[in-house]
Amino acid sequence: MAVDIAQGNARGIASIYNSAVAAYAIAAAWEIGALDELHRARTLDTADFARRAGLDPQSTTGLFRAMAAVGLVRRDDAVVHTLDAFDEMYRNKSFFHWLSRGSAELFQQIPAVLRTENRTGDYYRRDPAAIAYACREIDQVTYAPTFWAAMGRVDFPFTRVADLGCGSGARLMQVLDRYPGTTGVGVDIAQPSIEVARKEAHEAGFAGRAEFVQGDVLRLEPRPEYADVELLTCFMMGHDFWPRENCVATLRRLREVFPAARRLLIGDATRTALPDTELPVFTLGFELGHDLMGTFLPTVEDWEPVFAEGGWELVRTNRIALTVGEVIFELA
């Protein structure tokens, strides 16, 4: 099923419109579990699914009508079947969720958000819980293989790690799980995330090995928990270090606050420079979203000269560049 878009005809514009509805449908269908079930079984009775899950059947089937409109599934009344395009969409579902669940309020409010006079203080809203939901999978899809390869290149024994901007603690627990005998501390500015992290660490049996402290990574003060940390990780928040002079200051501060650190892994998105018609999934939403929020996104070329000035040696740059110029810097 191929549908041409942007042909200057009614079907092309309808494809753009129907894709916008489908993006909402993909995000929601993932969150309610229907997308996973369809992915496994290749077919799903959506009305039956709705009844099992306590959902409105007509609306639930409607989500899959939206996916059928853009060629992801085929539908016979309430029963849907995957088409070839389904699996590529499924691999990218977390990016749709970021846009349509996590960031919809930001994009809905564009006319107000654009006004220069409005762009101070808390001038936009997103759904933090939905963003966190999407980012757990975005992390796995984009960074995980390269992250573990970078961990494998750590050429010294370590017993204590810290994750900066730890969210609900998933990365820290993954590291503790893979490296028996280590302990760790997670730092995040959001107290609710810290509480979720403590709870999940307890449930996963890491209570004795993982600590979580509330703190602003951009303004850390020395703490006993930080003194012996040899390995630092910091994912999906490096752009918050910027602009440049703040970034240099933050990198230097990390040296002071973590005096025993011998490796810092920074993984983040960077600004890309692709032609408008070759943008992959996520880039367009991510970059427009950060422009709307007034957040500077450095390029890899912006980053690289900053490390030496900030007191770190750049050992290796891993360009992942799957969607939004993802990169992992290995610093020593």
Added chain:
Amino acid sequence: MAVDIAQGNARGIASIYNSAVAAYAIAAAWEIGALDELHRARTLDTADFARRAGLDPQSTTGLFRAMAAVGLVRRDDAVVHTLDAFDEMYRNKSFFHWLSRGSAELFQQIPAVLRTENRTGDYYRRDPAAIAYACREIDQVTYAPTFWAAMGRVDFPFTRVADLGCGSGARLMQVLDRYPGTTGVGVDIAQPSIEVARKEAHEAGFAGRAEFVQGDVLRLEPRPEYADVELLTCFMMGHDFWPRENCVATLRRLREVFPAARRLLIGDATRTALPDTELPVFTLGFELGHDLMGTFLPTVEDWEPVFAEGGWELVRTNRIALTVGEVIFELA
């Protein structure tokens, strides 16, 4: 520029994703006036536009990057040029606005809205001001030519009209403008709309001819203002008459409350039955949206037998069927 979607490859899924971002961009670019300027001049310096309008230049250009990603415009830095597809999108801009500005909160909240246990009371939110903004143009794009043709078939002289569900009064004022010597009354459940209508009628010089009263069209009581009304119009709310027994009762009530009425024009969307892959702009969003809101949408076949039972003779059915099965019934 043709981009295949739903080919099972990364570009196809990226087209769906980028279309979702473009839908937000179209809605916002219309509302800030940039789309109209580009439509007239065929080219626009978006950074210059942003500065003139007091908007953030990088974000404003970003809106057009999104449109460039789906083949609607071509972009050289901040300067954009229309492509062939632009005009068809421009004709449909109000439908994008309905989805991405007016209804975004409803679609963002799908996982919660689907839950049967949540579907009572005010269980969803939309942006009423944004919906009204879009619907003024949707009315012009879809109903206007057929409406005026139906008005031309009114085969008796009339001096007093009523518009049911009048919103901010645009239709009533258009009728008064076209038929000198007439007076009219608009009825709407929303007091803010009534106040806007009164203000706009005053400014447009209709203060002496147009009255506006707050009232629930589904539960009207006789009023002196209604006694002499010969012509009734009711647009984009007929589906609220349903389910069937309520619809019959409301139609009968209109006979009682407007004893002098000789013509009733009901214009509304109706449920369609197109194949999933042939859905035009608007249908998918409109029908899924109403399923989510739990609103019954009758088909034309549901409607037609109801009129006689409700005390009205169906003189003519005008099927417009531009997007969402629009129809205008002429009743006597």
